[in-house]
Amino acid sequence: MKALAGYLAGLLFGLGLAISGMTDPARVIDFLDVAGDWDPTLMFVLGGAVVTTFIGYRLVWRRQAPLFESRFQLPTRHDFDARLLGGAALFGVGWGLSGYCPGPAVASFVGLSAPLMAMLVAMVVGWWLARVVSR
Template identity: 80%
Template sequence: MKALMGYLAGLMFGLGLAISGMTDPARVLGFLDIAGEWDPTLIFVLGGAVVTTFIGYRLVLRRSSPLFGDAFQLPTKRELDGRLLGGATLFGIGWGLSGYCPGPAIASIAGLTAPLAAMLLAMIGGWWLARRV
């Protein structure tokens, strides 16, 4: 049941990305183009995600345990370190150059293009490198 719930959550996330247009890298790059044809769509999608998460966490964490698990798995680390800052920097550079972040990139695999393939290969290389460092 836990795996099914994970699949359904991923499916909802992917559908949300597709419906909102966030699988289109031009939409993301349009948001980053503040000096040109700025597209504010991304800020509304991010705002909706923040509000949903804010409310959702407060409702869910009132429970003593998750519906399909033994205990909540929440992050415990609170300090900033070089690995976190370096990873966030590389993520931002990759997102700004390609217009894709991991979720939309994976959701867009059906329409694979050369830039998307390059981004996915770079992402896999980054995961591999992060495990080695």
């Protein structure tokens, strides 16, 4: 059941990305172009996600435990370090340059193009480098 719930959540997320147009990197690039042809679509998608998350967390925290686990697993670290800030900066730069973040990139895999392939390769290399550096 846990794997099925994860699959359904991923499917719902991917459908949401596709329906909202967030698999189109031009939407992200146009959102960042505040001095030109600005497209506010991403702001509304993110706003919808924040509202949904706000409501969802209020409902989940009423439970004693998650549906498919014995307890909630919450992060224990609360500090900011160079690795966290550097990773966030790299993520933002990559997203701004390519127009893709990992979710929409994977959801867009069906329409594979050269820029998408370059982004996916860079993402995998980044994951590999992060593992090598963190050892």
